[in-house]
Amino acid sequence: MKRDVDSPTFSGPFALGTVSAPGRDPFPALAVPGRRVLDLRAALGAPALTVRTLLEGWDEVLPRLRTLAAGTAGDWLPLDGLRVHAPVEPRQVFQSGANYRQHVIDLAVAHRAPDDPRTVEEARAEFAEVMDRRAREDLPYVFIGLPSAITGPYDDVVLPAWATQPDWELELAAVIAKPAHRVSVEESLEYVAGYTIANDLTDRATVFRPDMPGIGTDWLHSKNAPGFTPLGPWIVPAESIADPGDLRVTLRLNGDTMQDESTKDMLFGVARLVSYISQTAQLLPGDLVLTGSPAGNGMHWGRLLRDGDVMEGSITGLGVQRTRCVAETSA
Numbered sequence: 001m002k003r004d005v006d007s008p009t010f011s012g013p014f015a016l017g018t019v020s021a022p023g024r025d026p027f028p029a030l031a032v033p034g035r036r037v038l039d040l041r042a043a044l045g046a047p048a049l050t051v052r053t054l055l056e057g058w059d060e061v062l063p064r065l066r067t068l069a070a071g072t073a074g075d076w077l078p079l080d081g082l083r084v085h086a087p088v089e090p091r092q093v094f095q096s097g098a099n100y101r102q103h104v105i106d107l108a109v110a111h112r113a114p115d116d117p118r119t120v121e122e123a124r125a126e127f128a129e130v131m132d133r134r135a136r137e138d139l140p141y142v143f144i145g146l147p148s149a150i151t152g153p154y155d156d157v158v159l160p161a162w163a164t165q166p167d168w169e170l171e172l173a174a175v176i177a178k179p180a181h182r183v184s185v186e187e188s189l190e191y192v193a194g195y196t197i198a199n200d201l202t203d204r205a206t207v208f209r210p211d212m213p214g215i216g217t218d219w220l221h222s223k224n225a226p227g228f229t230p231l232g233p234w235i236v237p238a239e240s241i242a243d244p245g246d247l248r249v250t251l252r253l254n255g256d257t258m259q260d261e262s263t264k265d266m267l268f269g270v271a272r273l274v275s276y277i278s279q280t281a282q283l284l285p286g287d288l289v290l291t292g293s294p295a296g297n298g299m300h301w302g303r304l305l306r307d308g309d310v311m312e313g314s315i316t317g318l319g320v321q322r323t324r325c326v327a328e329t330s331a
Helices: 052-058 057-068 101-108 122-135 185-191 217-221 270-278
Strands: 015-019 027-032 036-039 077-078 082-083 092-098 142-145 157-159 170-176 191-200 246-252 255-261 288-290 310-313 319-327
Touching: 015 052, 027 057, 036 217, 082 310, 092 270, 101 122, 142 217, 142 270, 170 310, 185 191, 185 270, 191 288, 191 310, 191 319, 270 288
Parallel strands: 092 288, 157 319
Antiparallel strands: 015 027, 015 082, 027 036, 036 077, 092 142, 170 191, 170 288, 246 255, 246 310, 310 319
């Protein structure tokens, strides 16, 4: 697929990304409106710098990035002709499941057994009560993803031959700035450097293991094929996003709008998710916290991904990613 890189349309004066020139190694980039980027290795005098190592010194680096973005010094490059990669290589990926009320109700209804005696309306009412009870009990559901599933925001997505029901799940992703362990909800957003876009693809046919019904979900198989998590294009600093709980998540498939929902529909916001995860694990700089996907997935529409489909995902203030689906070819 020809990578048509969008103009950096994001909130605030700058964002971070990882880009490369043809035949050259990727470099951490400061992006500003007007299709310009600055190689931060040269600007900060750190030849081995990556976006992840930059995040490790976020509190000290952020003021310098503000200064660079406001000035004219440095060798600014046009974005045209550069390849935009996933903005960061995380060590850990934490994924929130069943976090959008309407999305879960839709999926639960779609996955009902053929002999379920309930009407659609009755099933919806029961699933709605389950979601409302989860919110009252204040208990998020989080599982682990693999960094090897991440790909760039304009790269082709290979649909494995075994994936018979590949589906999209556009999500807001929080990017961690500093180690976080057992932090409170009130302080947890202090550990978030910024936000980006993730499309957490899922093969619905392999979510549940029919041979092991008592075990539950098989997230390894259903979500972690190479390239199943397009990420980016940019990390927008948290200071430029007024309220991560009030952003529009929109996915278009071949130009048709499939998902278009506010993050207001999340049961648990970014602050609660970061705090919850940190009670067990230690989050590290560059780690991702995916916050779940809203209603409008392929299972809802009865239309799953196939060869040649183009997905365009956007979230308010974070830009646009565009990926094409390509069927796996036999060796």
